[in-house]
Amino acid sequence: AQKITQTQPGMFVQEKEAVTLDCTYDTSDPSYGLFWYKQPSSGEMIFLIYQGSYDQQNATEGRYSLNFQKARKSANLVISASQLGDSAMYFCAMRRFASTGANSKLTFGKGITLSVRP
Amino acid sequence: AAGVIQSPRHLIKEKRETATLKCYPIPRHDTVYWYQQGPGQDPQFLISFYEKMQSDKGSIPDRFSAQQFSDYHSELNMSSLELGDSALYFCASSPRTGLWTQYFGPGTRLLVL
Numbered sequence: 001a002q003k004i005t006q007t008q009p010g011m012f013v014q015e016k017e018a019v020t021l022d023c024t025y026d027t028s029d030p031s032y033g034l035f036w037y038k039q040p041s042s043g044e045m046i047f048l049i050y051q052g053s054y055d056q057q058n059a060t061e062g063r064y065s066l067n068f069q070k071a072r073k074s075a076n077l078v079i080s081a082s083q084l085g086d087s088a089m090y091f092c093a094m095r096r097f098a099s100t101g102a103n104s105k106l107t108f109g110k111g112i113t114l115s116v117r118p
Numbered sequence: 119a120a121g122v123i124q125s126p127r128h129l130i131k132e133k134r135e136t137a138t139l140k141c142y143p144i145p146r147h148d149t150v151y152w153y154q155q156g157p158g159q160d161p162q163f164l165i166s167f168y169e170k171m172q173s174d175k176g177s178i179p180d181r182f183s184a185q186q187f188s189d190y191h192s193e194l195n196m197s198s199l200e201l202g203d204s205a206l207y208f209c210a211s212s213p214r215t216g217l218w219t220q221y222f223g224p225g226t227r228l229l230v231l
Contacts (some may be wrong), residue, residue: 045222108160
């Protein structure tokens with residue numbers, strides 16, 4: 001079974017500063033993927049960034065980077081130069097990579113609320 | 119770029135009524151997933167389909183059924199609705215293999231009165 005843990009309470013960050021959102025995971029699968037999604041108050045689920053368990057380098061996508069520490073089973077999201085529009089709920093998720101290569105369901109954490117202050 | 123389309127976006131039903139939610143995946147995505155997100159909760163996997171066959175099943179009530187059609191769109195049928203079914207229902211799509219990311223539709227917000 002897979003488990004994602006997001007334990008931070010609501011996070012606050014000043015506009016233009018960087019912020020780290022924590023995510024730890026547990027799985028017995030040797031191959032898996034880790035994801036971060038953003039959910040603003042409007043409700044849609046927006047894909048931000050992906051990290052594969054065998055990727056040697058940390059993933060980056062614009063202002064988003066994923067600090068992947070496999071031995072510690074953590075996959076923290078770093079948002080640089082926060083903007084007011086970054087205020088949202090952020091979910092960490094993972095899926096296993098099946099031996100058939102078939103795509104599989106996502107397991108989500110409980111989410112973290114980020115508020116960006118002007 | 120084309121995204122996942124869900125309809126309707128909002129739905130209000132009475133208890134014991136039925137509801138049908140529709141999902142149109144991104145072109146060339148052949149796998150569809152349904153998730154349910156209750157108020158203040160994380161999304162929970164319900165069911166997935168590949169090539170019109172159910173590929174995985176999660177915590178989907180027996181009152182719910184779903185299918186995928188030849189054009190890859192999917193429908194989630196919900197019967198005997200209960201107050202606790204009020205939630206945001208997401209459809210996501212991805213290719214069967216290769217691309218890891220699941221892209222979500224805007225969701226259908228269901229309110230059961």
